Amino acid sequence: MTTLFQHNLQQHLELFSRLSVLDDSVMGAAQAIADCLRAGGKLMICGNGGSAADSQHIAAEFTGRFIKDRKPLAAMALSTDSSALTCIGNDYSFAEIFSRQVAGLGRPGDCLLGISTSGNSANVIRAVEVARGMGMRTIGLLGRDGGKLATLCDCAIVVPAEVTARIQEAHILIGHSICGAVEQSLGLVPQHGEAE
Structure with missing residues (x-):
């Protein structure tokens, strides 16, 4: 009899075997x-x-360290300030909790990475809309068919799966890959395959 772990692992392996199609977007x-x-x-x-x-995990990889010790990189998760979240949610609406922070803290030329396994999270959609209006680059880390965010973002990374847990597992692999590739592009670590 197949255990739940074996079932989940099989789903995970099957999905990950198909993720190479995302290389260009990642x-x-x-x-x-x-x-x-x-x-x-x-x-x-x-x-x-x-x-x-x-x-928060991805932001920490940027501001802390990832492949090796290097200078901190400017990244922030908009889900961490409980006072801002509850103030905005109470005074405006839950749909505005990220967009108000983007409007107040973002600048033209900044990047917004919106994560949504469905691609249809109203507050992430609103944040992307505000960011685009401000001249920020927008990236969607999505799942299923990409939802509404797939067409709103400058760059949409859509994990081709339906199960939320499997999508989230792929999102962390992709987040780590993005962080490592950024470090390489900025010359902070050796290129993949290069000697230290």
Whole structure:
């Protein structure tokens, strides 16, 4: 009898065997972020639930360290300030919790990475709309068919799966790959395959 772990692992392996089709969009997103940071901009990241945790995880890889010790890179998760989230949610609406922060903290040339396993999270959509209106580059880390965000973002990375947990597992691989590629593009670590 197949256990739940074996079932989940089989789904995971089957999905990951198909992710190479995302190479161009993942590397394109990494280049956009590297260009932003090189020009003095910052990366803002948002998402809900597990995607909020992923936002914080990815931001920490940029501001802390990833492949090796290097200077901190400007990145922030918009899900971390409980006072801002509850103020905006109470005084405006939950749909505005990220967009108000983007409007107040973002600048033209910054990047916004919106994470949504469905591609239809209303507050992420609103944040992307505001970011685009401000002249920021927008990247969607999405799942299923990409939802509404697939056509709103400058660069959409759509994980071709239906199960939320499998999409989130792929999102972390992609987030780590983007961070590593940004470090390489900025000359902070050796290129893949190069000696230290």
